[in-house]
Amino acid sequence: MSKRFAWLLGVIVLVAIGLLVACSNNYNSSNDGLVLVGSQGSGLIQTYTFGLSNGQISSIANPTSDTAQLVCVLNGIPSSIVIDPAGAYAYVIINQNSACPGSATGIGAFKVNSDGTLTAVGSLTPDPTPVALFMDPSGKFLFAAEGLSATVNSYAIGSGATLTAVQGTFNLPPQIQAPNFSALAATPTVLPPLVDGVQVATCSSPGNNAPASEYLYVTDSVNYVVLEFSVDTSTGALGNPPNHSEVPTFATGAVPSGIVVDPCNRFVYVSNTQANTIGAWAICNGGPTSPTSPTQPQPCPTVPDGSIVAVAGSPFSLTGGANGPGPLVVDPFGKNLYVLETLSNQVSTFHISPVSGSLSAGTPAVVATGLEPTSIAIRADDNWLFVSNFNSATMSEYVVTPDTGQLSPLEPVVTDNFPWGVAVK
Numbered sequence: 001m002s003k004r005f006a007w008l009l010g011v012i013v014l015v016a017i018g019l020l021v022a023c024s025n026n027y028n029s030s031n032d033g034l035v036l037v038g039s040q041g042s043g044l045i046q047t048y049t050f051g052l053s054n055g056q057i058s059s060i061a062n063p064t065s066d067t068a069q070l071v072c073v074l075n076g077i078p079s080s081i082v083i084d085p086a087g088a089y090a091y092v093i094i095n096q097n098s099a100c101p102g103s104a105t106g107i108g109a110f111k112v113n114s115d116g117t118l119t120a121v122g123s124l125t126p127d128p129t130p131v132a133l134f135m136d137p138s139g140k141f142l143f144a145a146e147g148l149s150a151t152v153n154s155y156a157i158g159s160g161a162t163l164t165a166v167q168g169t170f171n172l173p174p175q176i177q178a179p180n181f182s183a184l185a186a187t188p189t190v191l192p193p194l195v196d197g198v199q200v201a202t203c204s205s206p207g208n209n210a211p212a213s214e215y216l217y218v219t220d221s222v223n224y225v226v227l228e229f230s231v232d233t234s235t236g237a238l239g240n241p242p243n244h245s246e247v248p249t250f251a252t253g254a255v256p257s258g259i260v261v262d263p264c265n266r267f268v269y270v271s272n273t274q275a276n277t278i279g280a281w282a283i284c285n286g287g288p289t290s291p292t293s294p295t296q297p298q299p300c301p302t303v304p305d306g307s308i309v310a311v312a313g314s315p316f317s318l319t320g321g322a323n324g325p326g327p328l329v330v331d332p333f334g335k336n337l338y339v340l341e342t343l344s345n346q347v348s349t350f351h352i353s354p355v356s357g358s359l360s361a362g363t364p365a366v367v368a369t370g371l372e373p374t375s376i377a378i379r380a381d382d383n384w385l386f387v388s389n390f391n392s393a394t395m396s397e398y399v400v401t402p403d404t405g406q407l408s409p410l411e412p413v414v415t416d417n418f419p420w421g422v423a424v425k
Contacts, residue, residue: 026049026058026060027060027116029114031051031052031053032116033050033052033384033424034047034049034060034112034424034425035049035057035386035422035423036081036083036090036118036421036423037081037395037419038078038079038419038421038422039062039415039418040390040417040419041067041393041416041418042062042068042071042073042417043071043072043073043075043076043077043097044062044067044070044073044078044416045118046059046062046419047059047061047062047116049116052383055399057410057413060117061118064415067416072101075094075097075102076094076096076100076104076105076124077095077096078094078095078420079095079421080092080093080132080375080421081423082133082142082423083423084135084157085135085190087112087425088111089111089121090109090423091107091108091142091161091163092107092110093107093127093131093133094107094108094124104124105127105128105129107127107142107163108124109121109162111161121161122160125155127144127146127153128149129146129147130146131145131147131181132144132145132181132182132183132184133145134185136231137186137188137190138190140156140233140236141155141157141166141186141231141236142157143186143238145181145182145184146181147180147181148178148180149181150180150181151181152216152218152229152238154166154236156235166236166237168237169237169238169239169240170229170230170239170240170247171240171247172246173247176220176249177222178222179223180220180221181220181227182219182221182257184217184218184259185217185268186214186216187213187216187265187283187285187306188210188263188265189210189212190210191208192204192264192332192333200333200402201264201333201335203263203265203266203334204333211285214230215229215283215306216228216230216231216238217261217268217308219252219258219259220249220256221256221273224251224252224253224255224256225251226252226259226281227247227248227249228247228306228307228308229241230306241305242305243301243305244305250307252272253274253315254272254274256270256271256272257272257327258271258326258340259328260337262334262352263332263334264334265285266282266283266287267280267281267282267283267311268281268308269281269328269337271325271326271327271328272325273342276317276318276324276325277316277317277325278314278315278316279315280310280313280316280359281308281309281310282300282309283306283308284300284309285306289355289357311357311358312356316350316358316359318339319361319366320346320348320361321344321366322341322344322348322365323341323344325340325341326339327340327374327375328340328376329377329385330352331378331382331402331405332379332380333382335351335352336349336350336352337349337352338350338378338385338407340375340387341366341369342372345373345389346366346368346369346373347366347376347385347398347407348361348362348365349361349362349363349366349367349407363404363406364406364407367398369387370389370394371392373388373390374389374390374421375387376422377423377424380425382400383400384397384400385398386422386424388415388421389412390420392412393414393417393418393419394414395413396412397409397412397413
């Protein structure tokens with residue numbers, strides 16, 4: 001019996017070691033896309049490959065048929081996932097799970113292998129209370145919103161996906177209540193490229209240099225504001241914006257929970273979950289969309305400082321019975337905005353005015369998701385969008401029509417229980 005037990009134990013160990021090993025290998029980075037989904041049911045990451053020509057999707061690592069009996073695979077509960085711009089590494093929030101011995105909270109780094117599997121890199125980077133991650137568009141820095149801990153952590157990304165904490169020098173405004181930082185997004189330091197020599201994004205014209213300054217915007221779901229931080233583009237350190245002794249705030253609707261900056265460094269959008277609206281602001285960056293005219297009700301300061309000015313018509317209402325706006329993304333060329341409706345199980349589509357930043361409903365205005373959509377990700381080619389559905393154990397896959405922003409749903413993908421974060425390359 002002891003030999004039999006030892007053999008069985010050895011099998012279990014091998015399964016644990018192979019937690020991210022593929023069940024099949026049909027991924028080709030030249031012809032296929034790759035999707036990562038974090039399962040909070042089994043505490044693991046699933047990877048899927050899909051054809052760039054037809055969207056046909058299949059499992060690579062941790063197929064759902066094999067994960068039903070697994071627990072504590074990552075020794076914690078995964079949530080937010082981001083992939084670096086090169087598609088070489090993924091970063092994941094891992095939350096402590098009391099059911100897993102030795103479990104801790106922090107940020108895990110994973111190498112994206114050529115066959116679509118993931119390999120853990122180093123040990124978990126300790127981080128006290130991360131609730132959301134954002135990768136600097138240049139791939140140099142990683143930012144973490146710390147929820148009720150009332151701060152934002154910044155990490156410099158080194159070779160091999162190492163994370164080094166960078167001390168900030170900002171001052172939070174003393175007049176606000178203890179904040180709950182719920183989401184974050186930074187302005188780009190790289191602009192969308194030409195696609196096959198064609199200017200797809202308005203900011204991709206030759207000679208249009210990328211911004212030299214960088215700012216980070218963070219939503220606070222307690223005080224109903226967006227806070228603006230400056231980012232040191234050499235170190236990643238967060239500070240007060242120019243000519244400010246503290247971090248400025250900008251009023252939102254009730255319970256802001258999602259935020260995004262368009263890739264052309266023009267506009268900021270925030271989802272107000274309780275107010276059921278989308279707030280829109282123009283960034284004071286000195287560019288053509290910066291409202292600098294003194295005749296405007298809220299002009300930008302003479303010296304660009306990254307502050308934001310409400311777009312005419314903001315906040316914008318949702319249509320089609322949409323309810324509970326949460327996470328949101330702008331397509332890679334700054335044409336369309338997609339908003340998860342967490343209470344009505346939909347995605348709302350909006351067209352972005354390239355001049356004013358105002359929003360108009362897309363066609364169709366909404367498309368269905370699974371139950372309780374939680375995370376959303378769009379591929380850099382603007383052809384594919386994915387949504388994880390927490391309460392239906394599925395992932396929604398959509399074909400994107402770049403010119404119109406229209407979403408065409410494909411068959412939902414069955415995932416492990418309670419999928420949360422999703423990322424695509």
